[in-house]
Amino acid sequence: MNARRIAIVGGGMLGMSLALRLARRGFAVTIFEHAAELGGLAAPWKLGAVTWDRHYHVMLSGDRELRALIDELGLGDRVHWKALRSAFYIDGAVHPFSTALDYLRFPALSLAEKLRLAATVAHARRERDGRALTAIGVEPWLRARGGDRVFERIWRPLLRAKLGDAYDTVAASFIWATIRRMYGTGAPQRFGYVEGGYRTVIEHLHALLERCGVRIELGTAVQTVAACDGELGLLAGEQIQRFDRVVLTTPAGIAARIAQALSQEERDRLRAIRYQGIVCASVLLDRPLGDAYVTNLADETIPFTGAIEMTALVDPRAFGGRHLIYLPRYADVNDSYYLAGDAELRIAASRALARLFPAYAPSHVRAFRVSRVPHVFALPTIGYAGRLPGFGTTQRGLYIATSAQIVDGTLNVNETLELARRAAEHIVADVHFSDAAVHEAAG
Numbered sequence: 370m371n372a373r374r375i376a377i378v379g380g381g382m383l384g385m386s387l388a389l390r391l392a393r394r395g396f397a398v399t400i401f402e403h404a405a406e407l408g409g410l411a412a413p414w415k416l417g418a419v420t421w422d423r424h425y426h427v428m429l430s431g432d433r434e435l436r437a438l439i440d441e442l443g444l445g446d447r448v449h450w451k452a453l454r455s456a457f458y459i460d461g462a463v464h465p466f467s468t469a470l471d472y473l474r475f476p477a478l479s480l481a482e483k484l485r486l487a488a489t490v491a492h493a494r495r496e497r498d499g500r501a502l503t504a505i506g507v508e509p510w511l512r513a514r515g516g517d518r519v520f521e522r523i524w525r526p527l528l529r530a531k532l533g534d535a536y537d538t539v540a541a542s543f544i545w546a547t548i549r550r551m552y553g554t555g556a557p558q559r560f561g562y563v564e565g566g567y568r569t570v571i572e573h574l575h576a577l578l579e580r581c582g583v584r585i586e587l588g589t590a591v592q593t594v595a596a597c598d599g600e601l602g603l604l605a606g607e608q609i610q611r612f613d614r615v616v617l618t619t620p621a622g623i624a625a626r627i628a629q630a631l632s633q634e635e636r637d638r639l640r641a642i643r644y645q646g647i648v649c650a651s652v653l654l655d656r657p658l659g660d661a662y663v664t665n666l667a668d669e670t671i672p673f674t675g676a677i678e679m680t681a682l683v684d685p686r687a688f689g690g691r692h693l694i695y696l697p698r699y700a701d702v703n704d705s706y707y708l709a710g711d712a713e714l715r716i717a718a719s720r721a722l723a724r725l726f727p728a729y730a731p732s733h734v735r736a737f738r739v740s741r742v743p744h745v746f747a748l749p750t751i752g753y754a755g756r757l758p759g760f761g762t763t764q765r766g767l768y769i770a771t772s773a774q775i776v777d778g779t780l781n782v783n784e785t786l787e788l789a790r791r792a793a794e795h796i797v798a799d800v801h802f803s804d805a806a807v808h809e810a811a812g
């Protein structure tokens with residue numbers, strides 16, 4: 370291969386795994402990452418005296434691509450697995466929602482409604498290909514299967530929690546993918562984490578990338594990529610660096626801004642992809658609250674999507690004996706809670722915890738911190754799959770590989786790594802094709 374110098378913009382899990390694959394295929398890879406460290410959404414931060422994932426992360430036993438990476442990093446025996454409980458907060462009380470018995474006892478639906486809900490889940494599990502569902506709205510699909518009351522009581526609050534007011538524009542493939550991820554195999558799902566959290570994975574991957582010769586520029590925001598004498602010029606800081614190929618792994622809107630080499634139509638297409646952001650509170654407590662990992666909040670008067678008690682999975686010794694709970698709210702950047710200050714969110718979090726867990730008192734809080742991210746996942750709106758850009762672009766050597774291209778997914782690291790594999794295959798094939806064309810022209 371002739372054109373070997375490749376830049377990857379974005380050092381999240383996608384950019385890192387793509388860099389590893391391309392370095393192993395003989396490319397000279399440079400990663401440009403805006404933040405001071407690698408990892409993106411999976412990166413760690415400090416919460417009081419504890420360092421842990423800024424956003425809650427678990428892996429599932431069925432996450433094959435992720436487990437292969439963890440084994441390759443030599444971390445397989447540092448993964449801890451557990452079956453986890455979940456719960457539902459509805460009509461002013463928390464109800465366990467893990468076993469068949471919990472389901473039978475669940476008071477918010479009649480037996481007939483429970484049967485219809487179970488049939489909806491079974492239907493989604495049986496459906497092997499979600500592509501046809503990308504053209505159908507999630508609301509009519511769920512109403513047709515589970516009925517109106519199940520939709521109003523269960524599905525609407527869950528959809529609103531994850532998708533906000535945009536839920537009625539979203540395709541049925543979203544719920545299909547969510548159900549398949551949680552219940553896909555039929556076997557009871559096990560959840561895992563690596564000792565030290567994602568920090569351990571990111572640090573080991575970072576070290577492996579360096580051993581493979583990948584150059585990593587941290588704290589470096591790429592401003593522009595433009596065509597430049599048959600190469601691509603990448604402006605970062607004051608410097609222009611030249612590459613044969615550039616891959617943008619950032620959210621689509623940022624890619625549109627950076628990629629001046631693209632046509633107006635391509636940039637408009639990227640800009641049209643709508644994103645959901647998040648405001649996510651981390652609360653470190655001196656005692657546990659419940660026994661569920663996730664408590665789904667089907668109550669619109671509570672401003673959070675769910676309560677995720679990390680220490681239901683992770684040994685509290687990892688947190689110096691403390692207990693970590695996350696309170697996320699998926700929201701766009703104009704949402705009043707996204708815009709609220711940390712003090713206001715702390716009051717809202719405290720109120721929510723007091724409603725969910727009567728034993729909670731504000732004096733139990735040892736540390737509190739809020740993460741806000743404007744672009745977490747692209748909303749899979751109806752017909753979305755047909756509007757997505759591919760990896761290749763009209764600018765030779767410039768590629769887009771962004772999590773927005775994950776159709777039928779739920780946004781998780783496993784899917785991100787699968788996307789990186791497909792993107793690497795595309796780029797390698799494209800380079801071989803260009804090389805062959807050059808040889809043919811020369812010979």
Ligand SMILES: Cc1cc2nc3c(=O)[nH]c(=O)nc-3n(C[C@H](O)[C@H](O)[C@H](O)COP(=O)(O)OP(=O)(O)OC[C@H]3O[C@@H](n4cnc5c(N)ncnc54)[C@H](O)[C@@H]3O)c2cc1C
Pocket residue numbers: 378379380381382383384401402403404407408409410411424425426427428589590591592618619620623627647649697745771772780781782783785
């Ligand atoms: C609250 C939350 C919970 C989650 N829970 C789970 C879970 O339990 N299990 C799971 O598997 N996954 C989970 N995920 C999803 C997982 O974190 C993502 O799938 C994955 O991290 C996406 O990686 P990415 O590289 O595609 O994107 P990102 O992590 O967003 O990476 C993009 C990178 O590009 C960089 N960048 C942007 N602009 C520029 C620029 N101009 N120049 C240079 N760099 C730039 C950013 O700084 C960032 O590092 C969760 C995510 C969130 C937010």
